[in-house]
Amino acid sequence: MRAPKLILFDYGQTLIQERYYDRVKGCQALLDHAAPCSRPCTAEELARHLVxxxxxxxxxxxxxxxxxxxxxxxxxxxxxxxxxxxxxxDLSLEEADRLFWDAAAPGEATEGIGALLDYLDGRGIATGVISNLSFSGSALKxxxxxLIPNNRFRFVMATSEYVFRKPDSHIFQLALFKAGVEAEDAWYCGDxxxxxxxxxxxAGLRPVWFTGYLSPLWYHGGEPEVPHLRAASWSELQRILEELE
Structure with a gap:
């Protein structure tokens, strides 16, 4: 195994921890900006309709x-x-998109991600993001x-902007093309x-299963069925990389 030229990251429960996803709170945030001419609708009713x-x-x-x-x-x-x-x-769709997300699922950086990104930058290892996300790419970035102001991601890709969702290989192949890196020289970290x-x-990348922030919202048990590296913390992943120096 050799050191990668590129490490790509998932967003949720990888770069950023989201402790909950509350559709009712998101819908209420939208309804707080409902125009006077709107028909009466509660946040609970709108959330049920959303589902x-x-x-x-x-x-x-x-x-x-x-x-x-x-x-x-x-x-x-x-x-x-x-x-x-x-x-x-009384909002644009872009404003509504961010408002809903911030209310429904506020986030915080996972512990140690800033230090890992500094280490990768110091070693000349490029980084990027691919997230399965219906929110806009601008909201994601x-x-x-x-939340991670020291990041130097070459690109941040929300699948909302690129049609294909993981696990489809098209989205990984596009990221490799954007980075100018072959699959065998790239790692992908996600939960x-x-x-x-x-x-x-x-898609030919080396997977890293990041288990430090597994959430019952998104993870329902089971192990990956393919060869992979595993890290419960970003310091653990850094130690793996240091062994390849």
Whole structure:
């Protein structure tokens, strides 16, 4: 095993910990900006409608339980969600997207990520982000820049902007092309055995299963079914890399 030229990171429970995802809080944040002409609607009613629409469209899972391979951006999703309940906002869709996310799932940097990124930069190892995310790419970058101000990511990719979701290989291949790095010289760090570990492995990258912030919101047990490295902390991953110097 040789040191990588590029390490890519997942967002949620990898770079950033989100302790909860509360749709009602997100919907209430939107309704606080409802125009006077909007039809009456509670946050609980709007949140229930949101779940119903996601399930009807198979937004994250197909009817037979398989992961969907394509991402639907929140802008058209919110447009349908709100208009189908007669809600008009005094915000742009971009503002609504960030407002909902900040209320529904505030985040904080995972312990040690800043120090690891400084170490990687010092070694000349490039970094980037691929996140399965329906929120906008600009919202993702703004959140990462705010919570990890010392990052030097070459790019931050939200799948909302690129059609394909992990574990589909297209999104990994695009990241490699953007970085100008071959798959065998790239590692991918993430918390999901399926989306991150198995997806990266199928695309030819070396997967690193990051287990330090596994959450029952996103992780439902089980081990990755492909060869991978494992790190419970960013200092542990740094030690692995130091052994390759």
């Amino acid at each position: 119903e629409v996601e399930e009807a469209m198979g937004r994250f899972r197909t009817p037979d339980g398989l992961p969907t391979r394509c991402e639907v951006h929140n802008f058209p999703f919110f447009r349908y969600l709100l208009e189908s309940r007669g809600v008009e906002l 703004a959140r990462i820049d705010r 999901s055995p399926l989306y991150d570990v198995q997806g990266a492995y199928a």
